[in-house]
Amino acid sequence: MASIIKYFTDYYDWTLTFVDPRSKGWFLVDSPKPTFWLLVMYLTIVWIGPKIMRNRKPFKLNGLLVPYNLGMAYLNGFIFARLAESAIRLKYSIFCEPCRQISTPDEMQIVDAIWWYYFSKLLEFCDTFFFILRKKDNQLSFLHIYHHSTMFVFWWIGIKWVPSGSTAFPAIVNSGIHVLMYTYYGLSAIGPQMNKYLWWKKYLTIIQLLQFSGALVLGFNGLRIDCEFPLWMQYTLCGYMVSFLVLFGRFYVSAYIDDHKKRKQEKTLANNNLLSLKNQNIVSNGVDNAKKDE
Template identity: 75%
Template structure:
């Protein structure tokens, strides 16, 4: 065991020689411990939170949710804008873009935006906290917990080792989708009268699935063309996207296909019951007329 721990430590020390110096010294970046503590604290909250709220009334947080969700939409738009504008000026390729350790203003704009993207994943732990405080335990699915906990860890790796190049593209797409997502949640928190404007929730999931499929295709393409980007990052991206496609795909089927079929079946049964009730009433009325 001591030998295994020593080898792991040696391997980690070797990886430190490959880190990107541009993000050195930035908040939460240098050591893995803040990120590991953050993920551990998040999982502890998921475990203990529902127990703490079990015998308590759910909190009404509508005003806070409106402010939080719209603020997160603004933050994600800022990240998207910073990444997109700098990438366009640098003429980044969507197929393969090496991570160059240069300190030009545009490259540093991308590195800083990737750090904000990583930090936003810590802020997104609040999504789960609000579910717990409102006793929406049905929202604490494996997909939700897996998504939130792993994104924070994976993007620490990104900002520490590869904070530019091909790393920028998935962050650009995902931050834009989060603008739409948090705008949706912010509007829905205003009140039920907003529901008529929120018909597009299903399409958010479709866009997310397209995002994961696109990232997987680009990841495989990077491996195929031998892109000058860390090979381990390409494989990690591909494996991660496969897991999201499976989990989000299953969510889509359960939420929008199976649930739709269930509602249609219930509606049909309800209509049949109404018809039978009307027939029974007519029989009773006709019987009374003959008396």
């Protein structure tokens, strides 16, 4: 065990020789310990929270959920705008953009926005905490917990080692999608009177699946053209996108295709039962009328 720990310690010390100096000294960036312990705290709350809430009434948090979700939509809009603005001015290539450790204003704007994107993944832990407090345990799926915990860790790696270049594009797309997603959550938290305006939930999942598919294609293309970007990052991205496609794909099938079939079957069964009841009433009325005629 000691030799294994020493191996990983030595490996981490070696990786520190090529970290990006532009984010050095920034909040939560220099050491992995804060990210690690925050992740441990998150998983501990996920495990113990539902147990604590088991015999308690769910909290009604609408007064908190509306500003939280709309605030997260605003933050993601800010990140999207900052990243897109600088990427366009720098003429970033969507297919391959090396991470060059230069400190021009536009490059630093991208680094700064990537840090905010990483920090937003910490704030998103609140999504899970609100589910626990509202006793929405069915929302605490493996997909939800896997998504929140791994994104926080991977984007710490991003801000420490590769906070610009091709790293910017996944953040641009994902932050743009999160504007839509948190706007949806914020509006739905206002109350049931908003339901008629929220018909587009299904399309959020479709957009996310397209996002993962696009990122996977670009990742494989980066490997194909030997993009000047860390090779291990390219392989990690491809594997990570495959996991999301599988998990989100299963969610989409379960939530929309299987659920639609179930609702259709229930509707057909209800219609058949109603038709059967009407036929019974017709037969019954016919018998009653025959008896009256006698």
